[in-house]
Amino acid sequence: xxxxxxxxxxxxxxxxxxxxxxxxxxxxxxxxxxxxxxxxxxxxxxxxxxxxxxxxxxxxxxxxxxxxxxxxxxxxxxxxxxxxxxxxxxxxxxxxxxxxxxxxxxxxxxxxxxxxxxxxxxxxxxxxxxxxxxxxxxx
Numbered sequence: 392x393x394x395x396x397x398x399x400x401x402x403x404x405x406x407x408x409x410x411x412x413x414x415x416x417x418x419x420x421x422x423x424x425x426x427x428x429x430x431x432x433x434x435x436x437x438x439x440x441x442x443x444x445x446x447x448x449x450x451x452x453x454x455x456x457x458x459x460x461x462x463x464x465x466x467x468x469x470x471x472x473x474x475x476x477x478x479x480x481x482x483x484x485x486x487x488x489x490x491x492x493x494x495x496x497x498x499x500x501x502x503x504x505x506x507x508x509x510x511x512x513x514x515x516x517x518x519x520x521x522x523x524x525x526x527x528x529x530x
Contacts, residue, residue, distance in 0.1 A: 410452075413452075414452040414453060417448060417451060417452040418448055418449065418452050421444060421445065421448035424444070425437075425440070425441055425444060425445065428440055428441075479528050480527070480528075481527075482527060
C-alpha cells in the first residue's frame, strides 16, 4: 500500500498579502512606532530615524540566511555568547624522563620484582582506547 509523504511541512501560511503573520506583525509594529515618532520628533530627525529603522525592520522580517530567519539567528548568537560553554580537556602526554644508568638498573630490578609494575599498552584502534576517550571528554 502506498502512502503519500507530506511535503513542505515547515511552510508558513501567508496571512496578509505576501507576508506571514509574524512578518506582518514585525513590520506593522515598526510602522506604528514610526507613526508615533512622526508626531514626537522634528521632521528631519524623523526622516533620519525612519531611514535607519525601516530597512532594519524589513531585513529582520523578510531575510533568511541558510533557510533560517534573521531573528532566530540573532537569538541563537546571543544565547551562545551569554550562555555557559563546555571546555574539553585534552590530556597531555607525560614528559620523557632521563635516568642515569645506575638508577636505571635499580628501576629495572624493581619492575622485575613487582608484577604490578608491568604496563599494558593500548592498541591504536582498540575499543578500550575509544571508551577511554569518551570517558575523558564525557560524551
